[in-house]
Amino acid sequence: MSVNSALSLGDFLRSRRVRLDPASFGFSGRRRTPGLRREEVAQRAHISPTWYTWLEQGRGGAPSPEVLERIAGALLLTDPEREHLFMLGLGRPPEVRYRSVETVNPRLQRLLDSLETSPAIIKTASWDVVAWNRAAAVVLTDYGALPADQRNILRFLFLDPAARAKQHDWDSVARFVVGAFRADVARAGLASEVGAFVDELIAVSPEFEALWRSNEVLIHGEAGGVKRLKHPELGSIELEYSAFSVDGRPDLGMIVYMPLDSEMAERIRQRVAQT
Structure with a gap:
């Protein structure tokens, strides 16, 4: 042939x-x-x-x-x-077919777990976190302590005072997250599926409403690639992050946060060991 x-x-x-x-x-x-x-x-x-x-x-x-x-x-x-x-x-791929996800396969979880000092998560197109490693639970959020339907990044950012207090520049983070969420939802054809969730956030968060009404669209990489946190135990943290697609699952994305120096990595390692 x-x-x-x-x-x-x-x-x-x-x-x-x-x-x-x-x-x-x-x-x-x-x-x-x-x-x-x-x-x-x-x-x-x-x-x-x-x-x-x-x-x-x-x-x-x-x-x-x-x-x-x-x-x-x-x-x-x-x-x-x-x-x-x-x-x-x-000459182009089809539109993404969204599938409800509650967890990931063992291979992906092992990949996350191998990143001992780099917080890493897997999220859906609607920004629900469906998998994470121990470093993410320590540095970002203890997702395992939350009901599955509450593990949404926008929900943390706009409705959880503790998550908000962690952000070094909450306004910039919120602007990016809403713009990237909008892009991901549109790409996955999820406008109707997330309608009730968006309405809920609009009803309780004037800040979310203003950002949502602005219709700004952003993608990963446009926020500078560095996440700065004010962690209650680890102090000031700077993490360089990268976003990856999941092979065979275009509706899922992996985000990995890398410590910028060995000293920060060691602090995360010790904190993970204590949990």
Whole structure:
């Protein structure tokens, strides 16, 4: 197979079609080739058989996102396969599909735990913290002491006086968090899902309301990359932070806070050991 063939939409669709068992979808009859027929895929995707045939033959032009979503469902594509389908068909990944998350897999938790002196968390697109390490519990917030539905970064920042008092420059932090939250929610298509939460914050925090009404959009990296805290036990802290996507889970993000010097790292290590 040539490189061009391996990267064509038609060849990818055909390879996914022939791997499927017709009997599992209720299709019967003798077949000369394995897998579903083109018209059967079209039937499952609720599109024209002629249009689907053209797509496999490279004659159909650019399909719409809606058509690609239906084809992905008809072919039972995995999330990575669905993304590949969109890249071949439209030259871009599909919109993020948000999934409710309460925890992460053991591999990700082990990664967090390996960062002994660097607070690290994994958050959802709506800024709920779903995983953290011991350093994060000591330096940032003891998330394990809170009910799962209360582990939201915006909720801490605007409603928890202790979390507010920790911030070296609360105004700048609040502005960044609201702007980045807005961007993440829009990217994940979560506007309706977070509506009640936003309304709750608006009702109890005039500062949040003002920032939300400003419609400012920000991303990680635009806040300078350094977090400054006034910690009740550790004193003044400066942490350099970086944000990472989670492989295979575009709805999750990991943030790691690195101590700026060995002395600060040792202070965190000792404090973690005491807990």
